[in-house]
Amino acid sequence: MREAVRLEVDGQVFEVLEVARGVWNYAWVNGPDPEYGFRLAGAEDSVPTRPEHEESIRAFLAEIDPRTGYLADRAD
Template identity: 50%
Template structure:
């Protein structure tokens, strides 16, 4: 067995870990997966599953109370409002 890392695999110590089950939301026809980072209370990763690129965003806030679905949807709408339709990325 080689001690060299395998191409394309992220080393275990660099992988982001999540707690609880992910939440899948469809907002304005776009699907997102929202996950809570383990060891970082109040930090959420939003993955844009139906976007033109592997893309998304993260938010950090107070650990309690947990972010509600309505708050998640509002943050997703704010994100989508800033997307350039020509590029599929945040507008500059």
């Protein structure tokens, strides 16, 4: 496993960590909840590039309700 890397994407800070082979955890450091973020799984033998990580983060942020800071299903 690798060490966590901090990425800033569109003003939002994420700590990205490979938690198992091909499984990446994205912790939203400056989000509404320090435990909030998302996880993605891919091929065990591939390592996403920085632009691919940024694309995943942007896709996540696009689903966030700006009023609540959470995904729509958590907005209630």
